[in-house]
Amino acid sequence: METNNNNNNINILEIINIKKSFKLTKKEQESKKLTSPYLKAVDNLSFKVKSGEIFGLLGPNGAGKTTALRMISSLISLDEGKILFNNKDIKDDLFSYRKKVGFLTFELKLDDFFTPSYTFFYMSSLYGINKEEIFKRRDYLFSLFEINDFKDIKIKDLSTGMKQKVSLAISLAHNPDIIIFDEPTNGLDIVASKEVLNYLLKLKSENKIIIVSSHIFSLIEKICDRVLIILNGKYQKEIDLNMSKDKSIEDIFFKIYEDYYSNNKDYLYK
Numbered sequence: 308m309e310t311n312n313n314n315n316n317i318n319i320l321e322i323i324n325i326k327k328s329f330k331l332t333k334k335e336q337e338s339k340k341l342t343s344p345y346l347k348a349v350d351n352l353s354f355k356v357k358s359g360e361i362f363g364l365l366g367p368n369g370a371g372k373t374t375a376l377r378m379i380s381s382l383i384s385l386d387e388g389k390i391l392f393n394n395k396d397i398k399d400d401l402f403s404y405r406k407k408v409g410f411l412t413f414e415l416k417l418d419d420f421f422t423p424s425y426t427f428f429y430m431s432s433l434y435g436i437n438k439e440e441i442f443k444r445r446d447y448l449f450s451l452f453e454i455n456d457f458k459d460i461k462i463k464d465l466s467t468g469m470k471q472k473v474s475l476a477i478s479l480a481h482n483p484d485i486i487i488f489d490e491p492t493n494g495l496d497i498v499a500s501k502e503v504l505n506y507l508l509k510l511k512s513e514n515k516i517i518i519v520s521s522h523i524f525s526l527i528e529k530i531c532d533r534v535l536i537i538l539n540g541k542y543q544k545e546i547d548l549n550m551s552k553d554k555s556i557e558d559i560f561f562k563i564y565e566d567y568y569s570n571n572k573d574y575l576y577k
């Protein structure tokens with residue numbers, strides 16, 4: 308077992324006015340009834356997260372959650388805005404930033420013909436981690452997620468749940484300080500969901516920065532310190548859940564949602 312989390316420093320991640328548009332094909336533009344071929348997927352989001360906090364992005368399908376998380380993980384570029392990690396623009400040293408970030412998603416595609424053990428080893432080597440460290444980390448994560456009995460079986464022969472656990476272990480191979488998790492319980496059964504949420508709380512206690520996206524109110528209420536409601540790529544309201552424990556996030560969300568769409572214009576609730 309890993310005993311220390313060697314992370315007593317406070318890290319701060321600041322997301323400042325980030326924007327991303329996608330150029331649509333004519334067909335896509337027509338189906339979305341847009342007058343411009345550019346779709347503003349993320350339109351000016353800002354927030355700040357520090358070590359030991361779980362920050363949530365809450366919004367319906369198409370709100371821009373995944374796009375925002377991809378930008379924050381530096382998987383895709385920003386059109387505008389910036390991201391600061393400990394006051395430094397991440398684009399000045401993307402390589403070292405990427406070593407600190409774990410992007411978790413159940414959509415990670417694993418190669419069917421490799422085993423979990425080999426995949427873990429291969430992916431960790433890409434981070435430049437030494438062999439001994441890789442084996443230590445693999446033992447720790449595979450026992451944590453109960454993968455050991457399946458570690459030498461080809462991915463194609465594993466159950467969906469086991470594949471999901473393997474993809475989590477791989478995304479955490481490099482022991483990232485920043486954990487970004489897109490829809491943490493999507494596709495999981497109730498037992499696995501609880502395990503994943505407990506694991507996120509454990510990472511919080513290890514002083515990680517954690518950002519999750521979700522459309523599940525109870526998940527947000529259970530694990531998040533703060534949540535940002537986004538609609539149509541836009542910032543609507545940030546709520547401190549530690550300060551408003553008595554309020555229902557669902558009620559707050561639907562009040563904002565109804566106002567936004569009944570006015571049918573871009574309202575900012577700051």
Ligand SMILES: Nc1ncnc2c1ncn2[C@@H]1O[C@H](COP(=O)(O)OP(=O)(O)O)[C@@H](O)[C@H]1O
Nearest residue numbers: 329346348366367368369370371372373374375
């Ligand atoms: N690569 C892409 N090309 C074109 N449109 C995209 C692309 N990725 C996302 N979108 C669009 O951007 C909007 C936001 O998508 P997404 O970030 O996936 O939202 P969410 O994760 O909140 O459901 C949606 O309208 C989606 O169709």
Ligand SMILES: [Mg+2]
Nearest residue numbers: 372373374489
């Ligand atoms: Mg999404």
